[in-house]
Each structure stands twice: as C-alpha cells, then as structure tokens.
Amino acid sequence: MNDAGTTFxxxxxxxxxxxxxxxxxxxxxxxxxxxxxxxxxAVALPRSAAEVSTILAACHAARVAVVPVGGGTxxxxxxxxxxxxxxxxxxxxxxxAIRAVHPSENVLVAEAGxxxxxxxxxxxxxxxLFPLSLASEGSARIGGLLSTNAGGLNVLRxxxxxxxxxxxxxxxxxxxxxxxxxxxxxDNTGYDLRHLLIGAEGTLGIITAASxxxxxxxxxxxxxxxxxxxxxxxxxxxxxxxxxAPGLVEAFELISGESLRFLAETMPDLxxxxxxxxxxxxxxxxxxxxLDGTALLEAIFADGAERGLVEDGVLAQSEAQRQDIxxxxxxxxxxxxxxxxxxxxxxxxxxxxxxxxxxxxxxxLRPFGIRINxxxxxxxxxxxxxxxxxxxxxxxxxxxxxxxxTRIVHDLVAAxxxxxxxxxxxxxxxxxxLERYGDxxxxxxxxxxxAALDPHGILNPGAVLRx
Amino acid sequence: MNDAGTTFxxxxxxxxxxxxxxxxxxxxxxxxxxxxxxxxxAVALPRSAAEVSTILAACHAARVAVVPVGGGTxxxxxxxxxxxxxxxxxxxxxxxAIRAVHPSENVLVAEAGxxxxxxxxxxxxxxxLFPLSLASEGSARIGGLLSTNAGGLNVLRxxxxxxxxxxxxxxxxxxxxxxxxxxxxxDNTGYDLRHLLIGAEGTLGIITAASxxxxxxxxxxxxxxxxxxxxxxxxxxxxxxxxxAPGLVEAFELISGESLRFLAETMPDLxxxxxxxxxxxxxxxxxxxxLDGTALLEAIFADGAERGLVEDGVLAQSEAQRQDIxxxxxxxxxxxxxxxxxxxxxxxxxxxxxxxxxxxxxxxLRPFGIRINxxxxxxxxxxxxxxxxxxxxxxxxxxxxxxxxTRIVHDLVAAxxxxxxxxxxxxxxxxxxLERYGDxxxxxxxxxxxAALDPHGILNPGAVLRx
Numbered sequence: 001m002n003d004a005g006t007t008f009x010x011x012x013x014x015x016x017x018x019x020x021x022x023x024x025x026x027x028x029x030x031x032x033x034x035x036x037x038x039x040x041x042a043v044a045l046p047r048s049a050a051e052v053s054t055i056l057a058a059c060h061a062a063r064v065a066v067v068p069v070g071g072g073t074x075x076x077x078x079x080x081x082x083x084x085x086x087x088x089x090x091x092x093x094x095x096x097a098i099r100a101v102h103p104s105e106n107v108l109v110a111e112a113g114x115x116x117x118x119x120x121x122x123x124x125x126x127x128x129l130f131p132l133s134l135a136s137e138g139s140a141r142i143g144g145l146l147s148t149n150a151g152g153l154n155v156l157r158x159x160x161x162x163x164x165x166x167x168x169x170x171x172x173x174x175x176x177x178x179x180x181x182x183x184x185x186x187d188n189t190g191y192d193l194r195h196l197l198i199g200a201e202g203t204l205g206i207i208t209a210a211s212x213x214x215x216x217x218x219x220x221x222x223x224x225x226x227x228x229x230x231x232x233x234x235x236x237x238x239x240x241x242x243x244x245a246p247g248l249v250e251a252f253e254l255i256s257g258e259s260l261r262f263l264a265e266t267m268p269d270l271x272x273x274x275x276x277x278x279x280x281x282x283x284x285x286x287x288x289x290x291l292d293g294t295a296l297l298e299a300i301f302a303d304g305a306e307r308g309l310v311e312d313g314v315l316a317q318s319e320a321q322r323q324d325i326x327x328x329x330x331x332x333x334x335x336x337x338x339x340x341x342x343x344x345x346x347x348x349x350x351x352x353x354x355x356x357x358x359x360x361x362x363x364x365l366r367p368f369g370i371r372i373n374x375x376x377x378x379x380x381x382x383x384x385x386x387x388x389x390x391x392x393x394x395x396x397x398x399x400x401x402x403x404x405x406t407r408i409v410h411d412l413v414a415a416x417x418x419x420x421x422x423x424x425x426x427x428x429x430x431x432x433x434l435e436r437y438g439d440x441x442x443x444x445x446x447x448x449x450x451a452a453l454d455p456h457g458i459l460n461p462g463a464v465l466r467x
Numbered sequence: 468m469n470d471a472g473t474t475f476x477x478x479x480x481x482x483x484x485x486x487x488x489x490x491x492x493x494x495x496x497x498x499x500x501x502x503x504x505x506x507x508x509a510v511a512l513p514r515s516a517a518e519v520s521t522i523l524a525a526c527h528a529a530r531v532a533v534v535p536v537g538g539g540t541x542x543x544x545x546x547x548x549x550x551x552x553x554x555x556x557x558x559x560x561x562x563x564a565i566r567a568v569h570p571s572e573n574v575l576v577a578e579a580g581x582x583x584x585x586x587x588x589x590x591x592x593x594x595x596l597f598p599l600s601l602a603s604e605g606s607a608r609i610g611g612l613l614s615t616n617a618g619g620l621n622v623l624r625x626x627x628x629x630x631x632x633x634x635x636x637x638x639x640x641x642x643x644x645x646x647x648x649x650x651x652x653x654d655n656t657g658y659d660l661r662h663l664l665i666g667a668e669g670t671l672g673i674i675t676a677a678s679x680x681x682x683x684x685x686x687x688x689x690x691x692x693x694x695x696x697x698x699x700x701x702x703x704x705x706x707x708x709x710x711x712a713p714g715l716v717e718a719f720e721l722i723s724g725e726s727l728r729f730l731a732e733t734m735p736d737l738x739x740x741x742x743x744x745x746x747x748x749x750x751x752x753x754x755x756x757x758l759d760g761t762a763l764l765e766a767i768f769a770d771g772a773e774r775g776l777v778e779d780g781v782l783a784q785s786e787a788q789r790q791d792i793x794x795x796x797x798x799x800x801x802x803x804x805x806x807x808x809x810x811x812x813x814x815x816x817x818x819x820x821x822x823x824x825x826x827x828x829x830x831x832l833r834p835f836g837i838r839i840n841x842x843x844x845x846x847x848x849x850x851x852x853x854x855x856x857x858x859x860x861x862x863x864x865x866x867x868x869x870x871x872x873t874r875i876v877h878d879l880v881a882a883x884x885x886x887x888x889x890x891x892x893x894x895x896x897x898x899x900x901l902e903r904y905g906d907x908x909x910x911x912x913x914x915x916x917x918a919a920l921d922p923h924g925i926l927n928p929g930a931v932l933r934x
Contacts, residue, residue, distance in 0.1 A: 102817070102818075102819060103706075104702065104703075104706055104818060104819050105817055105818040105819050105848075106709075106818075107817070148655065149655050149659075151653050151655075155652065155653065156652075157714075159630075160653060162659070162662075163626075163630065172908065172912060176908040176911070177908060178906055178908040178909050178912065179906050179908070180906060180909060182817075182884065182886070183817040183818075183884065184815045184816070184817065184848060184885065184886050184889070185622065185623075185815065185847040185848055185849070186618050186622065186627060186815045186844075186847050186848070186849045186886070186889040186890050187815055187886040187888075187889065188615065188616050188618075188666055188886075188888050188889065188890055188891065188892045188893070189886055189887065189888050189893060189897075189900075189901055189904075189905060190666075190893060190901055190905060190909065190910070190913050190931060190932075191663060191666065191667055191671070191912075191913045191916060191931075192616075192629070192662050192663065192665070192666050193909055193912055193913070195629075195659050195662030195663070196658060196659065196662070196663055196916075198659070199655055199657075199658065199659050200658055204658070215713070215714065216709040216710060216713035216714065217713065218713055218714075219713065235571065236571075239570075239571055242573075242683040243683060244755070244756060245755050245756075246682070246683035246684065246685055246686065246753075246755050247624075247682070247683065247685075247714060247715070247753070247755065248714075248755055286713075286714070288711070288712050288713050288714070288715055288755075288758065289711060289712075290758055290759075290762075290763065291755065291757055291758055292757075295757075296757065348651045348652065348653045348654055349651070350569070350572055350574070350649075350650040350651065351569075351571060351572040351573075351650075352569060352571050352572050377653075380652040380653050381572075381651060381652055381653070382652070382653045417649065417650065418651065419649070419651050419653070419654040419655075419656055420656065421654070421655050421656050422651070422653040422654065422655065423653050423655055424655065425655045426655070426656060426657060430656075433656075434656055434657055437656070438656060438657060439645055439646050439647060441639065441643040441644060441645040441646070442645050442647060442657065442660055443657070444643070445639060445645065445658075445660055445920060446657050446658045446660070448919040448920060449658060449663075449916055449919055449920070451919065452915040452916055452918065452919035453912060453915060453916070464657060464658075465657075
C-alpha cells in the first residue's frame with residue numbers, strides 16, 4: 001500500500017472534472033466522539049458513480065487506500081483512518097439526488113449522499129413513509145446509513161436500513177460499477193451482494209445509490225410514556241402490546257431514571273412530561289384508520305397494570321405532547337455527552353436475557369463507583385449501556401478503568417449470546433472486539449471475501465478487519 | 468473433481484455413525500417437473516452439523532461434489548446434478564428438530580430438515596405466527612427454503628424467507644462450522660454471511676439450522692376475491708387497500724380467467740366461489756383486535772368501485788369460505804400441471820410495469836397460438852407467467868417453440884427492469900439466463916466469492932454458476 005502522493009493525485013486529477021479533488025476539511029477528518037484523529041492526502045468529491053469508478057480504479061492500480069465518507073455521524077471511527085499509508089478520502093456529499101420517487105411502487109431511488117431527512121421528506125411529499133429514523137437524521141447520508149446498516153427508533157416494526165433497501169448501485173475495488181438498483185420485492189438471481197455490501201462499512205465496495213422501500217403512512221400515532229417496575233416487566237408489557245396491537249408497535253424505548261436525572265442536570269429547561277421512576281418505556285403505535293389509539297393504549301395499560309407490569313403513565317393527548325415525549329427521548333444522547341461517558345456500549349441481547357443482563361452488568365460494575373445510564377431500543381433488545389463517573393467525579397478519574405469496564409460489559413454480553421455492536425457497527429473502535437467475540441469461521445470467511453473482492457486491500461483499510 | 472467412488476465412500480463411512488451413507492432413493496434423484504434426471508453415488512443422511520462437517524471435510528479433501536437435498540420441491544433443478552463427476556447427495560431429512568421456541572422473543576430455532584408445516588405448527592402452538600406459506604409447505608424443508616430464499620403467499624406483509632431469518636448455523640466447504648444462530652434483531656458485527664448463504668442454493672455452504680422470526684398472530688383475517696377490469700386496476704386497488712389498511716394487507720394474488728377455466732377443466736368438483744371474469748384478485752387482510760374486517764373490505768371495495776377499479780366480489784363470510792378461496796388459489800399450479808405447460812416463468816417486475824408487461828408479453832406470444840395462465844403474487848410484482856398449448860393441442864406440438872417463448876418473455880422482463888427468477892432461484896434451469904441477464908460485475912463478484920469460499924468447487928457444482 002502506498003501513500004496518496006502528489007504524483008498519484010496529479011494523475012488522478014487529470015482524469016476527473018475540475019475541483020473534484022480538494023484538501024480535506026476538518027469535518028472530513030473527525031468523528032463525533034473525537035476518539036479518532038483522521039488524516040488524509042486529499043478528499044475526492046465525485047458527482048457520479050462513473051467518477052467514483054475512475055477514482056477507485058486509479059487507487060486500485062496504485063495501491064492507494066480510499067476511505068469513504070458520508071455524513072460523518074458514525075460512532076465507531078469507520079470514517080477516519082488514523083494510521084497506515086496516507087489515504088484518499090471519498091466523500092459522497094455531491095451525490096445527493098433523489099433520482100426518482102415511485103409512489104405506486106412504494107419505492108424511492110436516492111444517491112448515496114442524500115441526507116436521511118431529505119429522503120424522509122421526499123417520501124412524505126409522495127404520501128409515503130420512509131421509516132428509518134435516528135438522532136442524526138439531519139446529517140447522516142444514505143450511503144453511510146446502508147454501509148453501517150443503521151438502526152434507530154422504528155426497527156421494531158420496519159427493520160434496520162438493510163430491510164429497507166431493495167437494491168444498490170455500487171463501485172467495487174477495481175472500479176467496476178455494479179448496477180443493482182432494482183425496484184423489485186423478489187429477485188432470486190444469484191448471491192445477494194446487496195446484503196453483503198450493506199453493513200460492510202465501505203470495505204467491500206462503495207454504495208453510490210440505492211432503491212429504498214417506502215411504506216404507507218399510519219393514519220395516526222398513539223404514544224405513551226409508562227413507568228414500569230423493572231426491565232423484565234417492560235418486556236412482558238411489550239408482549240401484551242403485541243397481543244393488543246399485532247404489528248402496530250413502532251417503537252418501544254427504554255428510559256432509565258438516570259436518563260431523567262441527566263436530562264434534569266444538563267437541560268433543566270427541557271420539558272419532561274413524565275412521572276419520576278427508575279424505569280420507563282416510550283411506546284408508540286402506528287395506527288390504521290378506524291382504530292382508536294387512546295383506547296388501545298388504555299387497554300394495554302389496564303392489561304399491564306392488572307399483571308403488575310406498569311405503574312403509571314402519560315398518554316400523549318396532542319401532537320405537541322407526542323413531540324415533547326420524543327424530544328425527551330432523543331435528548332438523552334446529548335445529555336450523556338454533556339455528562340461525559342467513561343465508556344459507551346451499543347449491545348444487543350436476546351429479549352429474554354435483557355433484564356438479567358442489566359442486573360448482572362450493574363452488579364459487576366458497582367465496584368468501579370460509577371453511574372449507568374441504560375436506555376435504548378428495548379423492543380429490539382438493543383441497549384445503550386453507557387457508564388459515567390459518579391456524581392462529583394470526572395471521566396479522567398476513570399482513565400485506567402475504561403477498558404476493563406468495556407471488557408466486563410462485552411464479556412457479559414457474549415455470555416448472554418448477545419452482540420457487542422447492535423447498530424453502530426465495528427469501524428475501527430471494535431476491531432479487537434470482533435476478533436475476540438466473533439465466530440472464528442465467520443471471521444475466516446470474511447477475510448476470504450475481503451481478499452476476493454478487494455485483493456489489494458484499498459477499501460477503508462483497518463475498518464472491520466485488521467490491516 | 469472426482470467421482471464419489473467406492474474407496475472414498477468406504478473411508479467416509481468409517482468416520483460416520485452406521486447407516487449414515489445409503490444408496491440414493493428415486494426421490495433423491497428427481498425434481499417436481501421431471502426435467503432433470505439426477506444421479507449420485509450415494510446419499511448421506513447426517514444427524515448433526517458435526518456429521519455434515521465430517522462429510523464436507525472429506526469431500527473437500529477428495530475433490531468430491533456434494534449436492535444438498537432438502538424437501539426436493541425446488542422447481543429449477545437445484546437439487547439434482549445431471550452431469551459431471553458422480554456426486555454425493557447430502558439430505559437434511561434426519562435433522563428435523565425444532566431446537567427451541569422462545570415465544571417471549573418471537574424466535575424459533577429449527578434444524579435444516581424441519582418441514583415448513585411443522586415449523587408453522589410449532590409457532591401456532593406457542594401462540595405465534597411463522598408467516599412463510601407456500602403450496603409445498605407440507606414437504607419443503609427450512610434449509611432448502613432459506614437456500615432458495617423462498618417466497619409464497621405472504622411476502623407482501625412479511626417478506627421472503629430471507630427476511631424471516633435471524634441467523635444460521637452452516638457448514639462451509641472445508642467442513643468448518645459457522646455458528647451464527649443468534650436470536651438478535653440487531654447485530655452489526657461484520658459481513659452478513661447469513662444473507663450470503665440465504666439464496667446461494669447450497670453453493671457456498673450448507674445451512675444446518677436457523678433461528679427464525681415469529682410474529683404475533685393477527686386477531687382475525689378478512690378475505691375477498693374481487694373481479695377487476697384489468698391488472699392495472701388491480702394494482703391501483705392495492706394502493707387504495709394500503710391507504711385503508713396500512714401494513715395489514717397480507718396477500719394480494721392475481722388470478723386470471725384462464726386460471727378459472729383450467730380449474731373447471733381439470734378439477735370440475737372444486738368449489739369455485741367466484742364470479743366469472745378475466746381478472747380477479749384475492750386480497751387478505753390480517754387484522755388487529757378491534758378492527759371490523761368486513762367493514763374494511765367493504766370500504767376498500769366501495770372506494771375501488773367508485774374509481775372503476777373493481778367490479779364484483781365475494782367476501783368470505785366464514786372460515787370455511789375463506790378456505791374455499793385459498794384452496795381455489797392454491798389449486799392453480801396443479802391445474803397447470805394437468806394441462807401441461809409449454810414453458811413456465813417466475814418473473815418479477817417493478818409494480819408500475821406489471822400491467823404493461825402482461826399486455827406486451829401476451830401480444831408477443833400470440834403468433835405461437837398458445838394460452839397464457841398469468842397468476843401469482845401481484846402485490847410483490849411476481850407473476851407466474853405460464854404458457855400452455857391452445858385448446859385441443861398438446862405440449863409436444865410446441866417442442867421447437869418453448870425456448871423461443873421463454874427467450875421472448877425473459878427479454879421483455881429484462882426490458883422492464885424485472886427479474887427472470889422472482890422466487891424459484893436459478894438452480895440448473897436458469898444458469899444461462901443469469902449469464903445473459905445478470906449484471907456482469909455482479910457475476911464476476913459472485914465467481915470471486917465462490918472461489919474464495921469453495922476453492923475446489925465441491926458445493927452443488929453447476930447450480931447458479933456454470934462449472
């Protein structure tokens with residue numbers, strides 16, 4: 001592997017339209033948690049798959065590393081290369097077109113640089129729903145969302161990014177362009193390379209466009225925040241909600257008492273329309289016409305209360321109240337940021353192990369003298385199990401303990417047949433975790449596939465798999 | 468590649484429990500359409516992934532071909548090898564355990580040889596739904612259903628087999644066992660080999676077990692058969708149904724007048740509770756508690772009638788009537804078999820191209836003097852576009868025309884950005900179609916992956932990719 005040196009860049013520049021290569025800006029070299037200081041020789045800003053092809057073919061021939069950059073919101077350092085040969089960045093920021101909306105097919109075709117909020121808006125403009133929804137939707141781009149198989153708030157009903165993608169156009173390591181932009185619900189014609197590229201974090205190819213599933217918009221939403229005695233009760237309540245409203249539960253989010261205290265401490269002016277409790281769930285139903293959402297929530301509440309699964313609650317009586325509830329939920333990551341985590345974990349567990357895991361992990365970490373804010377997408381078994389300094393102490397006090405804390409949490413996750421990365425991916429942060437916890441046969445197969453599709457290893461080196 | 472000769476088989480036999488290797492039975496060497504006469508040296512009947520591992524490791528070392536066999540219901544010859552070195556068959560018929568049902572997680576873990584109907588029953592026994600449903604569900608096995616990414620009747624709401632699988636245990640070509648039997652809704656820890664193996668038709672590994680998604684059972688179904696003026700109206704009606712019942716339409720099947728005539732001719736005693744028409748749709752809604760299905764169907768009908776999309780219809784008033792409607796639909800393939808098709812096509816189209824495709828294909832084939840029975844999963848854009856002799860003529864009269872007919876149909880499908888195999892797969896029947904219509908970059912990547920994961924090419928040689 002070679003640096004993206006001046007001779008290489010000059011030759012590449014001559015093959016591209018003017019102003020395609022630039023000096024990287026700080027935003028191209030950083031990531032939200034500031035753990036990975038990026039470095040690069042230049043950033044390429046292609047306008048089309050053909051230009052991406054020119055760039056990759058040149059990098060492939062010259063053994064130059066390429067790091068794909070989307071909205072830059074990823075939390076595991078997949079978008080920044082901190083060591084090794086000096087890479088070329090490839091940003092999708094100029095490929096933002098929504099190429100087509102097909103309401104009668106429930107399909108939208110977007111380029112990789114399209115911002116999620118713009119895709120959501122285009123779907124809404126056509127009377128449809130693109131259900132992928134997450135805190136960074138105002139800056140995250142479709143290519144990155146697919147490459148990391150993003151999750152978020154509505155996975156419970158609609159699946160992750162993977163499940164919302166019908167096809168991809170992608171450029172492979174040697175510059176060849178795979179046209180897989182099909183708009184079909186069924187297509188059994190050979191290996192599903194779409195699903196191989198989705199979640200590969202730019203290490204097997206660069207997604208340049210995607211055809212995405214749209215859905216009918218629910219006629220109304222019914223939203224509540226409920227206090228529960230413990231997480232196990234919350235999960236039993238989810239089961240009851242599924243019986244009352246099969247297929248209609250869109251979100252089932254866990255909020256902890258610590259979440260509320262962090263919000264009170266860091267954002268005292270935020271409306272917190274919820275009872276005080278150690279455990280709460282935010283439940284939202286997406287309703288067809290003709291179902292009374294309030295009655296349905298009340299029935300779930302009554303059923304849950306009778307079984308001791310729910311104690312108190314607030315049902316949103318207006319869209320404004322619904323937005324207050326969601327703002328509360330979506331402010332938790334910012335509150336966490338202001339408190340300053342020692343270690344953050346994005347874990348998934350089989351649903352029946354979630355409650356035990358939370359208890360065991362809290363007990364195992366107690367000796368460290370920490371606070372835990374455990375929240376997240378409970379309906380998916382996906383917890384953001386984040387660890388903070390005790391009140392009055394600071395992150396720096398725990399510098400020596402952070403790695404041990406993460407090891408304890410991830411070992412416990414593995415013991416419960418869980419995942420050390422539910423929705424954030426591997427990036428550069430969790431390469432060692434993948435080596436430690438991943439199935440060795442799967443890892444060997446991944447390496448074989450990587451070598452087959454990117455024989456010179458130019459695509460996002462060091463992400464997912466060690467260089 | 469070598470024959471599975473007597474020396475090889477004797478050595479393998481010594482490493483396996485008694486009675487694991489046998490002479491193949493006729494059922495192991497045939498497929499439903501009788502197009503591919505199979506041949507094999509022996510059939511292995513392993514009881515576990517460990518035994519599958521022993522078998523594949525031996526075949527890998529000796530360069531002996533292995534053909535995986537499930538329920539044998541595949542329609543494209545994926546389960547029979549007609550030429551090349553004499554292979555060993557590997558049947559999953561002894562690996563039928565449902566290892567676990569986790570109702571609180573909505574997960575079921577089944578071995579590859581479990582029959583679909585048994586999995587459905589186990590789900591129902593736990594108060595849950597496993598929604599994969601197709602005509603051969605009484606004999607099709609989970610391993611084959613996943614390896615071919617089976618579709619069927621409820622894809623519109625629940626997706627294909629792929630979307631219903633959370634994880635797989637699989638044995639790779641060299642005998643290594645990949646344990647991917649996770650029960651997680653989110654797991655972004657490296658390349659998604661599950662989705663690579665699903666739909667690979669046993670050419671990249673042999674799935675030995677899978678964790679499957681269960682769903683809440685709808686509280687009730689509302690089912691109707693409706694006559695429509697033409698397929699375009701049917702698709703517009705589907706859009707209206709989505710507005711009235713977002714997310715609740717489980718099935719939207721096209722039935723042609725020819726379907727009804729074939730049924731009348733071949734099964735005169737079958738109840739046909741439907742008005743005569745040239746085009747009909749079977750629509751089924753899966754309802755949450757509290758929604759009146761009859762009122763909902765009537766509202767969709769009234770809306771559609773006002774727009775000229777629907778002309779007449781029968782709403783099932785009882786479970787018996789519902790079953791009559793479904794029996795009618797599910798008898799069409801048997802009626803086709805009795806009439807005797809010249810050529811069958813399992814195609815998918817973007818929804819907005821379906822109606823035009825049907826017209827253009829019928830016009831293009833008219834000079835052949837044939838009958839067309841076009842039916843199938845209209846809501847998925849998946850048509851079974853099957854071509855039959857004119858009344859009074861027989862299949863043999865068209866022997867010279869069959870290939871031309873298929874070429875015309877598939878060329879037209881390709882022109883409409885469709886797929887020549889929506890749900891049946893490639894097998895051995897459609898290898899040339901994949902070469903003709905497949906994206907060349909995708910094909911090259913498929914070959915690279917095949918060579919990386921199965922370097923000696925022992926797994927199902929000749930299926931999907933040419934040997």
